[in-house]
C-alpha cells in the first residue's frame with residue numbers, strides 16, 4: 174500500500190482540487206496518510222494570493238526536504254509535488270529554489286499527476302506542467318473514490334477575466350471557464366448517493382457561470398441551482414465567490430424562490446471608496462453595491478452577508494478608509510474577511526508609486542476588524558433563542574458532541590448529537606460564542622428531513 178499526503182493552502186477551490194487529486198491517485202493504489210512523515214508522495218496544494226501564503230510554501234518545503242533525505246538515507250523514496258497557484262505563478266523557479274521538489278503542476282493540469290509520477294519514477298528527473306491545456310481537465314477526472322461527507326464543494330466555474338489590479342488569480346487560474354450542466358449534475362448526484370446533503374458551488378467568479386446545458390443553450394448560476402435543488406438527497410445549496418458585477422436579477426430572486434438555497438451570501442466589495450474601487454478596477458461604485466445589497470435583502474430579508482476587504486491599497490487615504498468603515502456600518506455584515514494589501518509580482522498595483530507603509534495598514538486593519546468583529550458578535554447574539562435547522566457535519570471536541578452549520582453558515586456545537594451526523598435537525602440556539610453558536614436539539618428524537 175502506497176501513501177499520499179496532501180497539504181492544502183488557500184481557497185475552497187484548492188480544497189476541492191485536493192479531493193480530486195486524491196480521487197485521481199486512488200486507482201494507482203494510494204491511500205491517504207495523516208502526515209508527510211508517513212507518505213510516499215507529498216503534495217503541497219499552494220496559494221499565491223498574498224506574499225505570506227506563498228512564502229509559507231517554501232518553509233514547508235524546507236521541512237519536507239529533511240524528511241525526504243532521511244528517507245533516502247534509509248534506502249527509501251519520497252516524491253514531493255507542488256501544485257496550485259504558486260506552481261502556476263513560479264513554475265521552474267520552485268525547483269531552482271528547492272531542488273528536493275520533483276513535480277510542479279499548475280491548477281489546470283493536475284489531471285496529469287499520475288502520468289507525471291510515472292515519468293519521474295522512470296527518468297528520475299523533475300517534471301513541470303503549467304500549461305493551460307485545451308483538454309478539459311474535468312473530463313479527465315475519475316468518479317469520487319470515497320464519500321465526501323455531509324457537505325461537499327463542487328467547482329462549477331474556474332478562472333477570472335476581471336483583472337482587479339491587486340490580484341494574481343487571472344494569471345494563476347487562467348480565463349473564465351464554466352463546466353457543462355450535465356457534468357456538474359452527474360457529480361452532484363454521485364455525491365448525494367454517497368451521503369452528501371449540502372453542496373457549495375465554487376468558482377473564482379461563480380456568479381459569472383454560463384454553462385452549456387444538454388438542450389444546446391446555456392444555464393445561468395440561478396438555473397443551475399434550480400436544477401441541482403431537484404437532485405434527491407440534496408437539502409442545501411450554497412455558492413461562493415460572487416462578484417458584485419455579476420449579481421444578476423435572476424440570481425437575486427432565486428434567494429427568495431429556492432428554499433434549498435441557503436440565506437448566506439459572500440459578496441466581496443474590497444473598499445467603500447469610489448476612488449479606490451476604480452484604481453482596483455472593480456468596475457462598480459460603492460453606491461452600486463449598496464443598491465445591490467438592498468435588492469438582495471428585498472428578495473430574502475434574513476440573508477446573512479459576508480465580504481472581503483483590502484486595507485492599504487496603494488494611494489488609499491484616511492478619507493478613503495473612512496468610506497470603507499462607513500459602508501461597513503451601513504451594510505452590517507454577519508461575517509467578513511479583511512486583509513492588508515500585499516503587493517504581488519506582475520500585478521499593476523504592485524508598480525504603483527504610493528505604496529502604504531505597513532504600520533498604517535496594520536492600524537487600518539485593526540480598526541476595520543474591530544467594527545466587523547462587533548457586527549459578527551451582534552449577529553451571533555441575535556440568533557440566541559432562535560430555533561434553526563442545523564446540518565450536523567462532524568464530531569466536536571467533547572464526548573458525544575457534534576458540530577453542524579446553521580443556514581447562515583455559523584458553526585453550531587450541540588451536545589448528545591454525535592449519532593446525528595449527516596442529518597438536519599432543529600436546534601435551539603442557547604448562546605453565542607465568539608466564532609460559533611451553542612445549542613441543543615429542539616425536540617429530542619425529532620426526525621430528519
Ligand code: SAH
Nearest residue numbers: 339340377414441481482483512513514515
Ligand atoms: N474571486 C474572488 C476572491 C479572490 S481572492 C473575488 O473576486 O472576490 C480572495 C480575496 O483575497 C479577495 O477578495 C481579496 O480581498 C483578497 N486579495 C486578493 N489579492 C490580494 C492582495 N494582493 N492583497 C491582499 N488581499 C488580496
Ligand code: SF4
Nearest residue numbers: 333335336337340342
Ligand atoms: Fe481576483 Fe478580482 Fe478576479 Fe476576484 S474578480 S479573482 S479579486 S481579479
Ligand code: F3S
Nearest residue numbers: 183184220221222258
Ligand atoms: Fe489562492 Fe489560487 Fe485560491 S491564489 S485564493 S489558491 S485561486
